[in-house]
Amino acid sequence: MIYADNAATTRLDDEALNAMLPYLREQYGNASQPYSFSRSAKKALKDARETIASCINANPEQILFTSCGTESDNWVVKGLALSHSTSWRVAVSEIEHHAILNPCKQLEEIGYKVDYIPVDKNGLIDLQCAENIKSDLVSVMFANNEIGTIQPIKDLCRVAHENGALFHTDAVQALGHVHVEVKDLDVDFLSASAHKFNGPKGIGFLYAKDPSLLNAFICGGGQESGLRAGTENVASIVGMSVALKKNCEEIDVNKKHLMMLEEVFLNALNASGVDFIRNGAEERIPGNISLSFKDCEGEALLHLLDLNGICVSTGSACDSKNTQVSHVLKAIGLDEEYAKGTIRISLGKNNNVAEVQKIADVLIRSVGKMNL
Numbered sequence: 001m002i003y004a005d006n007a008a009t010t011r012l013d014d015e016a017l018n019a020m021l022p023y024l025r026e027q028y029g030n031a032s033q034p035y036s037f038s039r040s041a042k043k044a045l046k047d048a049r050e051t052i053a054s055c056i057n058a059n060p061e062q063i064l065f066t067s068c069g070t071e072s073d074n075w076v077v078k079g080l081a082l083s084h085s086t087s088w089r090v091a092v093s094e095i096e097h098h099a100i101l102n103p104c105k106q107l108e109e110i111g112y113k114v115d116y117i118p119v120d121k122n123g124l125i126d127l128q129c130a131e132n133i134k135s136d137l138v139s140v141m142f143a144n145n146e147i148g149t150i151q152p153i154k155d156l157c158r159v160a161h162e163n164g165a166l167f168h169t170d171a172v173q174a175l176g177h178v179h180v181e182v183k184d185l186d187v188d189f190l191s192a193s194a195h196k197f198n199g200p201k202g203i204g205f206l207y208a209k210d211p212s213l214l215n216a217f218i219c220g221g222g223q224e225s226g227l228r229a230g231t232e233n234v235a236s237i238v239g240m241s242v243a244l245k246k247n248c249e250e251i252d253v254n255k256k257h258l259m260m261l262e263e264v265f266l267n268a269l270n271a272s273g274v275d276f277i278r279n280g281a282e283e284r285i286p287g288n289i290s291l292s293f294k295d296c297e298g299e300a301l302l303h304l305l306d307l308n309g310i311c312v313s314t315g316s317a318c319d320s321k322n323t324q325v326s327h328v329l330k331a332i333g334l335d336e337e338y339a340k341g342t343i344r345i346s347l348g349k350n351n352n353v354a355e356v357q358k359i360a361d362v363l364i365r366s367v368g369k370m371n372l
């Protein structure tokens with residue numbers, strides 16, 4: 001099996017798994033209990049929060065643990081709006097993940113106004129358009145999950161602040177893959193998810209520059225300073241912190257490796273003469289290769305690759321049952337004859353040259369068959 005769908009999820013890092021095991025076996029105490037048995041769980045939670053904060057240059061109290069990136073996104077978009085009247089305005093890019101777009105839809109259904117900021121053919125936000133938007137919250141993803149485009153977050157955040165808005169970025173695809181420093185970016189909120197950076201599934205966090213701006217989105221006990229109730233998932237939080245630290249330390253090495261793999265892969269594809277477009281901007285998440293093949297079916301390509309033991313995605317993995325052209329490809333204005341034949345190959349640090357050569361060979365043969 002060749003796994004090339006790292007934008008959908010990544011393999012759990014062995015060190016992260018080993019760090020988790022004691023909290024699933026011996027140290028199973030509830031971190032909120034006052035007795036000594038829970039002390040080690042409580043300390044693990046504190047250490048993990050500090051580690052994660054230092055990875056993004058935040059303070060520990062600005063890190064709020066959640067169950068996933070989707071929850072972090074919902075908390076900011078819906079949680080903030082619902083604690084204000086319907087005159088609270090939200091602006092998001094057209095190419096956000098559904099974890100942002102669907103909460104926006106829900107807000108619209110109950111009377112809130114949402115503005116959608118367009119992108120150019122590379123998936124980059126039109127800065128001038130962003131300047132003209134009047135809203136209370138602007139949410140723009142750090143990097144797009146389908147085409148890898150990295151947005152100029154620092155500039156977008158500055159523009160939002162000049163217009164008096166708060167700024168959130170969904171950094172689910174970016175964290176652990178490119179350098180992210182919240183103080184430098186000056187973002188108010190940032191969403192992250194562990195399974196995208198070799199951590200466990202079902203755990204994520206929300207960075208909040210000023211957590212007092214948030215209301216409890218999930219109500220119950222007093223965990224996470226009373227802002228996010230639910231017994232802490234200590235093992236997964238520990239796993240997330242180990243995986244993030246490791247990935248952040250390896251960012252430059254991994255980037256070099258992934259750029260080399262991209263080159264090998266694209267050289268093979270170019271040499272074959274197949275007609276394709278590579279989507280995304282110059283600045284992308286390393287290893288994210290979105291390709292659109294003329295007069296092909298992305299879904300059929302995915303199955304042909306699968307028959308050869310290769311895992312890739314059409315559009316976004318979260319939508320892989322949907323055979324329609326994705327909202328992202330529509331937003332970048334890709335011609336239908338190419339858009340329908342889009343697959344996303346997302347390489348990870350564990351992939352090697354032999355694997356990308358095999359993917360290229362199978363892909364070239366499959367496209368050739370389809371164009372007969």
Ligand code: PLP
Nearest residue numbers: 068069070097099145172173193
């Ligand atoms: N945001 C982006 C950009 C994503 O790519 C994803 C998952 O694919 C999510 C949010 C949702 O993250 P999670 O799977 O942790 O809910």
